Amino acid sequence: MNTTIARKTVEEKGIPTKSLPKPSDVYNLDRSRNGEKTIKEFVSLEINSNGHIEQINAVVSEIKEMDLFLGHNWLVEHNPEVD
Numbered sequence: 640m641n642t643t644i645a646r647k648t649v650e651e652k653g654i655p656t657k658s659l660p661k662p663s664d665v666y667n668l669d670r671s672r673n674g675e676k677t678i679k680e681f682v683s684l685e686i687n688s689n690g691h692i693e694q695i696n697a698v699v700s701e702i703k704e705m706d707l708f709l710g711h712n713w714l715v716e717h718n719p720e721v722d
Contacts, residue, residue, distance in 0.1 A: 656680040
């Protein structure tokens with residue numbers, strides 16, 4: 640799963656989106672189609688975590704209960720220690 644930002648957050652904050660070169664179909668873990676069906680957009684963000692600042696790209700999708708989901712791609716790159 641890629642890093643994902645909630646569509647509602649993008650709209651509320653007025654974050655400009657860019658089109659993905661190749662849209663991606665979205666599936667749940669049980670292989671059923673997700674409500675979003677196809678991801679077509681992404682945003683570029685600057686995130687700051689305890690003074691560590693970096694640029695990331697996040698796909699835009701309908702996610703609930705959170706604004707941003709740090710995906711497998713981010714976790715592999717940063718290999719955080721989880722308690």
